[in-house]
Amino acid sequence: MRTVLHQLGRFKRDTFLCIGLCTLEVIMEILLPFITSLIIDKGLEQANLPVVYRYGILMVAMALLSLAFGAAAGKFAASASSGLAANLREAIYNNIQTFSFSNIDKFSVPGLVTRMTTDITNVQNAFMMVIRIAVRSPLMLIFSYIMCLIISPKLSLTFLIAVVFLIVVLGAIMVVTMKIFNEVFRRYDDLNASVQENISAIRVVKAFVREDHENDKFAKASSNLYRLFVKAEGLLAFNNPAMMTAVYFCIIMVSWLGAQIIVAGDMSTGELTSLFSYVMSLLMSLMMLSMVVVMISMSMASIRRISEVLNERPDLQEPAEPVYEVSDGAIDFDHVTFSYKHGSGKNALTDIDLHIKSGETIGVIGGTGAGKSSLVNLICRLYDVDTGTVKVGGRDVREYDMEVLRNQVAVVLQKNTLFTGTILENLRWGNSDATDDECVAACQAACADEFIDRFPDGYHTRIERGGANVSGGQKQRLCIARALLKKPKVLILDDSTSAVDTATDAKIRAAFAQKIPGTTKIIIAQRISSVESADRILVLDNGRVDAFDTHENLLKTNAIYQEIYESQVKGGGDFDQSA
Template sequence: MKTVLRQLGRFKRDALLCIGLCTLEVAMDILLPFITALIIDRGLEAGDLSAVYRYGAVMVGLAFLGLVFGAAAGRYAASASAGLAANLREAIYANIQTFSFSNIDKFSVPGLVTRMTTDITNVQNAFMMVIRIAVRSPLTLVFSYVMCLLISPTLSLTFLIAVVFLVVVLGSIMAVTLRIFTQVFRRYDDLNASVQENVSAIREVKAFVREDHENEKFSRAAKVLRDLSVKAEGLLAFNNPAMMTAVYFCIIMVSWLGSRFIVGGSMTSGELTSLFSYVMSLLMSLMMLSMVVVMISMSAASVRRISEVLNERADLRQPDEAVTEVADGSIDFDHVTFSYKHGSGKNALADIDLHIRSGETIGIIGGTGSGKSSLVNLICRLYDVNEGAVKVGGVDVRRYDTEVLRNQVAVVLQKNTLFSGTILDNLRWGDPDATEEACVEACRAACADEFIDRFPDGYHTRIERGGANVSGGQKQRLCIARALLKHPKVLILDDSTSAVDTATDARIQTAFTQKIPGTTTLIIAQRISSVEHADRILVLDGGRIDGFDTHENLLKSNAIYREIHDSQVKGGGDFDQPA
C-alpha cells in the first residue's frame, strides 16, 4: 500500500483537503438532529413559534454548509483518485521501459496490460471511496454514537452490540473474498492473453478455420472467471442481510426502550426523535463501510499486483561508471555460456569463443534452435551471459551505458515492427534529426524507394499500426532503411531479407558495403545466397560453434554447411532463383 500511495505526488494536497472537508460535512450532519430536538422540545412543545423560526434558520444554514462541504469534498476526491491512477500508470509504464526481456517474461504482456488497466481502475475507485466514505462513515459513526451516549447511555449499548456483530460478519467475509479476488485477477491475465493471441494471429486463425476452437478456448477462460466472480459476489451478498439485521434490531430496541423512558419521564420526545436520526446515521455509516469493505477486498489484490511491477527492478543494471563511447565494431565472445532460465541446465549457447574484426561482414547460419538469435541478442545486451563475456569495441557490454551501446548496434529482425504514423516518422526512429533527403537516400540503399514512389503521398504515406497496410517485404526494407539511418558500428540482420527476392537481397547487401563501409555486419539467414559473399560464415548447431570460415572452405570442411548448400542449390535453388 505504501508503494502505491507514494505515487500520489502533488495530488496529496487534494486528498487531504477532501478528508478535511468530509470532516466538516459530518459535523454539519451531526448537528442537524440536535437542532431538530431543540425545535421539538423548545419550540413545538413549548408553543414558542419564534424559537421554531430561530432554530429552523440555523438548521437551514447548517444544511447549506453541509452541501457546500460535501460538493467540494467530492471534487477533490475525484481529482486525487484520478491523479493517483494517472501517476500509477505513468510510473508502471516508465518502469516497464527499463525491464529486460526476462523481466517482461516474468509478468507476461497480458499480465502487465491487466495491471495498467483493470487493477489501476480498481485502485482508483477504492481510493475515492476511502478518502470520502471511509473517512465520512467512521466519523459519522463515532459522532453519532457520542451523541447517543449524551442522550441515553443505556440505549447506546444496543448500538454497540449491533456494531460488534457487523464487524465480525464483515471481517469474515473480507478475509475469504480477498483470496478469491486474487485468483480473479490472475484469470483476467489468462483472458487477456487469449484475446491478444487471437487478435494478433487472426489471419492464421481464419486461414486454418479455427474460429470455433478459439471461441471455445475463450469461453473456457471466461467461464472460469465468471465462476470465481459469482463465488466472491455470493459471499459479499451476505453484507446486506447482516446490515438489515442490525438495523431492525436497533429500531426495535430504541422503539421499545425509548417509549418506556418517555413514559417514565427520563427522556423527551425531541430526544427520542433525534435518537432515531442518530441511529439511522450510525447504521447507514456502517452500511457505507460495508461497501468500502467490498471495494477494499477487490482492490487489495490489485494493490499487491501493482506493487509487484513498481518494485520490480530490471535484471540488467547500469554500471556505476559506465563507458559512454564505443570505439569500433569489433565483437568478441570469450567462452560464453547462456540460458534463458538461470540454473535450468538448458543452455541456449555453450562455450562460444568467437572473435570478429571491426568492419567484417559475418554470415550466421544454422537450423532452428541452433542459437542464432540468442547469439546476437547478447551483443546489444538484451540479456546477460551466464558465463564468459561479450565485448564490443574491446569493452565488456556490461560496462557500457545501455543507451550508448544500443545506439551503436542496429538490429533488423525478421518479424519487424512499424508504428502508426507516416513513413518518415518510422524512418526517423533511426535518427530523429534525419532530413527527408537522408531518409530518401537510406530507402534507396534498402531498395524501399521503388514501392514508396508508387504511393500517392510518397514518404508522407501513413503507416497503420503494426504496418498492416504494407507487405512483409516492404516492411522489412523500411526497417533496414531505418537501421541504416543510425549509422551504427554494428548492424545485425536477423533473417531480415527473408521476404524479398534474391536479386533485391543482393542489391541490399551491395548497398551496405557502400553506405556503411566501416560497419560490422552480422547476417542471420536461412538462404546460402544471403551469406555466401560474407567475409566469414559462422555455422551453429545446438548452441555450439560447428564451423567458422569462408564459404569455399566451409564447403570443403563442414558437413552441416555443405548439406544446407546442397539442399538449396542442387535441390532446385532459392524460391526465386533457377537451379
C-alpha cells in the first residue's frame, strides 16, 4: 500500500483538499436534522412563523454549502485518483524499461498488461471511494451516533445491536470475497494471455485451422472468470438483506420505544423526527462502508500485483564508477559459466574460454539449444555471468556504463521488430541524428536499398505495426541497416539473415568486409555458407566449445562441423543453391 500511495506525488494536495471538503460536507448534513427538529418544536408546534422562516433560511444555506463542498470534493477526488493512476502507469512503465531480461522473465507479458490496465483501474476506483466515501461514511456514522446520544441515550444503545450485527455479517462476507478476488485477477492473466497469443499468431491459427480450439481455450478461461465473479458477487449480494434487516429493526425500535418516551414526556416530536434521520444516516454510512470494503478487497489483490512490479529491482546494476568508452571490438570469454536461473545447476554455457581479436569475423554454429544466443547475450550484458568474466575492449562488461556498452555492441536478432512509422524513422532508432545519406549508405550495405527503391514512397514508406507490410527478409535487412547506423565496434548477427537468399547473404557479408573492416563481426547461422568465409568459426555443443578454428581446419578435424557440412552441401545445398 505504501508503495502505491508513494506515487501520488503532486496529487497529495488534491487528496487532502478532498478529505477536508468531505468533512465540511458531513458537518453541514449532520446539522440539518437538528435544525429540522428546532423548526418542528419551536416553530410549527408553537405556531411561530418567524422561527420557521429563520431556521428555514439557515437550512437552505447549509444545504447549499453542503452541495458546494460535495461538488468540490468530487472534483478533487477525480483529480487525485486519475493522477494516481497516471503516475502508477508511468512508474510501472519506467521501471519495466530498467529490467534486465532475467527480470522480464519473471513476469508474463499478459500479466504486465493486466497490471497496467485492469489492476490500476481497480486501484483508481478504490482510491476515489476511499478519499470520498471512506472519509464521509465514518464521520457520518460517528457524528450521527453522537447526535443520537444527545437526543436519547437510551434509544441509542439499542442501535448498537444493529451496528454489531452488520459488522459481523459484512466482515464475514469480506473475508471470503477477498480470497476469491485474489484468484480473479490471476485468471485475468490467463484470459489476456489467450487473447494476446491468438491475435499475435492469427496467421498460424488460420493456417492450421485451429479457430475452434482457440475459441474453446478462450471460452474456458472466460467461463472460469465468470464462475469466480458469480461466486464473489453472490456472496456480496447478502449485503443488501443484512442492511435492510438492520434498517427495519432500527425503525421498529425507534417507533415503539420512541412513542413510549414521547408519551412519557421525555422526548419531543421534533427530536423523534431528527432521531429517525440520524438512524438512517448511521445505517447508510455502514452500508457505504461495506461498499468501500468490497472495493478495497478487490483492489488489495491489484495493489499487491502492482507493488510486485514497482518493487522489482533490475538484476543488472550500473557500476559505481562506470567506464564511458569502449576502446575496440576485442572480445574475451574467460572460463565463463552461465545459467538463466542462478544456482539452478542447469547451465546454458559451461567453461567458455574464447579470445576474439578486434575486427575479426567470427562464425558461430551449433544445434538448437547449443547456447549460441546465450553466448552473444553476455557480450552486450543482457545477462550477467555466474562465474568467469566477459570482456569487451579489454574491460569487463560489468565495468561499463550499460548504455555506452550497448551503443557499441549492436545486436540484430532473428526475430526482428519494426515499429509503426516510416522506414527512415525506424532506421534512426540506430542513430537519431543520422542524415538521409547515412541511412541510404547503411541500407546499401544491408542490401535493403534494392527493395526500398521499389516502394512508391521510398524511404518515407510507412511501416505498419510490427512490420506487417514487409517480408521477413526485408524486415531483417532493415534491422541490419538500423544496427549499422550505430557504427558499433561489435556487430552481432543472431541468425538474422535466415530469411534472405544466399546470394543476398553473400552480398551483405561482402559489404561488411568492405565498409566496416574494423568492426568485430559475430555471425550466428544455421547455414555453412553464411559462416565459411569467416576468419574463424566457433562450434558449440550443449553449451560448451567443441571447436574454434577456420573452415578448412574444421572440415578436417571436427566431426560436428563435418556432419553439418555434409548434410547441407553434399545433401543438396541451401534452398536457393543447386546441389
